[in-house]
Amino acid sequence: MLAAQRRTLLLDRLARDRRVIAKDIAAELGLSEDSIRRDLRDLAAAGLCQRVYGGALPASPAIADYTARQAVSVDSKQRVAVAAAALITPGSTAILDGGTTALAVAQALPATLSATVITHSPTVAAALGTHPHVEIYLLGGRVFKHSMVACGAAAVEAASAVHADVFLLGVTGVHPDAGLTTGDPDEAAMKRALAQRAADTYVLASAEKIGAASRFTVLPLDAVAGIITDAPASDDTLDHLTARGVPILRA
Amino acid sequence: MLAAQRRTLLLDRLARDRRVIAKDIAAELGLSEDSIRRDLRDLAAAGLCQRVYGGALPASPAIADYTARQAVSVDSKQRVAVAAAALITPGSTAILDGGTTALAVAQALPATLSATVITHSPTVAAALGTHPHVEIYLLGGRVFKHSMVACGAAAVEAASAVHADVFLLGVTGVHPDAGLTTGDPDEAAMKRALAQRAADTYVLASAEKIGAASRFTVLPLDAVAGIITDAPASDDTLDHLTARGVPILRA
DNA sequence: AACATGGCTGCATGATCATGCATGTTCCTG
DNA sequence: CAGGAACATGCATGATCATGCAGCCATGTT
Numbered sequence: 001m002l003a004a005q006r007r008t009l010l011l012d013r014l015a016r017d018r019r020v021i022a023k024d025i026a027a028e029l030g031l032s033e034d035s036i037r038r039d040l041r042d043l044a045a046a047g048l049c050q051r052v053y054g055g056a057l058p059a060s061p062a063i064a065d066y067t068a069r070q071a072v073s074v075d076s077k078q079r080v081a082v083a084a085a086a087l088i089t090p091g092s093t094a095i096l097d098g099g100t101t102a103l104a105v106a107q108a109l110p111a112t113l114s115a116t117v118i119t120h121s122p123t124v125a126a127a128l129g130t131h132p133h134v135e136i137y138l139l140g141g142r143v144f145k146h147s148m149v150a151c152g153a154a155a156v157e158a159a160s161a162v163h164a165d166v167f168l169l170g171v172t173g174v175h176p177d178a179g180l181t182t183g184d185p186d187e188a189a190m191k192r193a194l195a196q197r198a199a200d201t202y203v204l205a206s207a208e209k210i211g212a213a214s215r216f217t218v219l220p221l222d223a224v225a226g227i228i229t230d231a232p233a234s235d236d237t238l239d240h241l242t243a244r245g246v247p248i249l250r251a
Numbered sequence: 252m253l254a255a256q257r258r259t260l261l262l263d264r265l266a267r268d269r270r271v272i273a274k275d276i277a278a279e280l281g282l283s284e285d286s287i288r289r290d291l292r293d294l295a296a297a298g299l300c301q302r303v304y305g306g307a308l309p310a311s312p313a314i315a316d317y318t319a320r321q322a323v324s325v326d327s328k329q330r331v332a333v334a335a336a337a338l339i340t341p342g343s344t345a346i347l348d349g350g351t352t353a354l355a356v357a358q359a360l361p362a363t364l365s366a367t368v369i370t371h372s373p374t375v376a377a378a379l380g381t382h383p384h385v386e387i388y389l390l391g392g393r394v395f396k397h398s399m400v401a402c403g404a405a406a407v408e409a410a411s412a413v414h415a416d417v418f419l420l421g422v423t424g425v426h427p428d429a430g431l432t433t434g435d436p437d438e439a440a441m442k443r444a445l446a447q448r449a450a451d452t453y454v455l456a457s458a459e460k461i462g463a464a465s466r467f468t469v470l471p472l473d474a475v476a477g478i479i480t481d482a483p484a485s486d487d488t489l490d491h492l493t494a495r496g497v498p499i500l501r502a
Numbered sequence: 503a504a505c506a507t508g509g510c511t512g513c514a515t516g517a518t519c520a521t522g523c524a525t526g527t528t529c530c531t532g
Numbered sequence: 533c534a535g536g537a538a539c540a541t542g543c544a545t546g547a548t549c550a551t552g553c554a555g556c557c558a559t560g561t562t
Contacts, residue, residue, distance in 0.1 A: 002303055053530070053537095053538065125373030137394065155391075
């Protein structure tokens with residue numbers, strides 16, 4: 001782990017847990033507390049966190065949000081993202097959903113990839129800006145702040161004009177009965193509209209999503225071409241899904 | 252392996268793993284760490300990655316925007332941005348252009364601002380994500396990579412559906428004869444369409460833009476409500492503009 | 503064929519940085 | 533107020549870095 005990565009890890013934890021304890025992080029990373037303290041001191045000097053006795057607190061909600069975008073490497077989402085990125089083949093057209101996992105997919109695309117990516121997420125589009133050979137098509141509309149995606153009637157309308165080979169769909173739950181779910185009705189409608197515009201829909205489902213269900217159904221399970229997950233092979237929910245004929249792609 | 256191939260390999264690894272460690276890559280490719288370091292140094296200079304102690308990290312979109320292009324006149328843009336941010340008043344609706352100066356405006360908005368911002372730049376929209384009370388409306392279309400804004404027929408069409416109080420327009424040149432200019436015809440058309448949708452258009456023009464002219468005219472000088480600049484008060488070009496009745500707002 | 507040029511590479515050098523430990527200080531808790 | 537935990541600081545060590553230099557190779561020129 002690079003020292004610079006450790007700092008983003010600290011900011012990430014800060015955003016997630018709303019606090020950081022120097023001793024715990026030192027033990028977790030196998031470093032001396034001195035190094036962690038030095039990091040926290042420097043981050044505080046840069047205004048990125050607030051130093052307190054025993055650890056640190058977030059500097060402000062805005063900063064915490066900003067840093068949360070820079071996810072740290074080898075975690076569950078990253079594995080799923082790398083596997084999903086392989087589905088966007090050179091020359092193809094893909095629809096990329098919003099959310100943190102889809103953002104990780106955008107960042108995991110090889111820098112040399114030549115393809116067309118359609119997205120309703122400004123964050124994803126911004127991340128794709130560093131890929132010189134990726135054509136970006138942005139779907140506009142009212143931006144739903146929680147997940148930073150364009151939703152609503154205008155966005156659905158804009159989606160109706162596109163066609164793609166694959167749609168990489170992010171959800172908050174994959175459940176044997178409830179199907180694929182998310183937390184907002186407008187978001188669900190937008191995802192549903194996007195699924196209709198692609199030949200194949202693949203679901204991005206890091207391990208914690210498997211077996212979970214949110215309030216609004218996006219699609220039934222049999223409407224997708226595959227579910228990409230890093231959940232362990234012995235997962236009961238996955239066995240149910242496999243029994244129903246839903247292809248599981250191991251990340 | 253050619254040196255150029257090695258660089259693309261580094262960028263791909265960076266996308267896949269979210270980091271690169273100089274020592275590991277050197278061992279893997281059978282090269283000295285010096286060569287890898289040289290590569291990373293050059294890639295960082297090109298804005299394609301971020302050099303850190305021990306290796307490199309991916310360049311974040313915002314950073315790529317700033318470093319790759321005008322790392323110059325950052326202070327100048329910042330002053331203009333702060334002055335322009337004051338034009339987006341609480342409760343109003345503003346159209347915010349793309350480009351680095353407009354991005355600076357987005358970042359200069361107070362965190363407590365309650366307003367509606369319409370933009371065709373995914374980068375600007377992403378930056379506004381941290382403002383909890385700013386309603387974001389995204390205009391979609393094909394994204395023009397150089398300045399990261401949606402352009403083309405679909406974007407112009409989407410623009411026709413909105414209405415705003417002010418439009419903060421970014422240009423590359425403000426010239427007494429050529430008027431307000433930019434470097435791309437589609438971009439110019441999009442900016443023109445946006446100007447029609449706002450009651451007042453203000454131009455973001457940091458000092459180096461004054462007196463410059465690019466190839467495509469966006470608007471004549473008398474079509475705008477004001478030009479926001481930090482150019483010195485004794486500037487000849489500004490005197491010409493003032494003589495023609497164009498209001499100058501000092502940043 | 504002989505030579506010059508320029509890019510790429512590896513090595514050596516001194517500088518810089520990250521880290522852990524020791525020391526003395528400050529802070530929290532009971 | 534006492535004990536212990538957390539802290540800042542200085543220092544030693546090893547890793548990493550920038551720079552300059554020399555060798556190698558491909559290319560183009562005489």
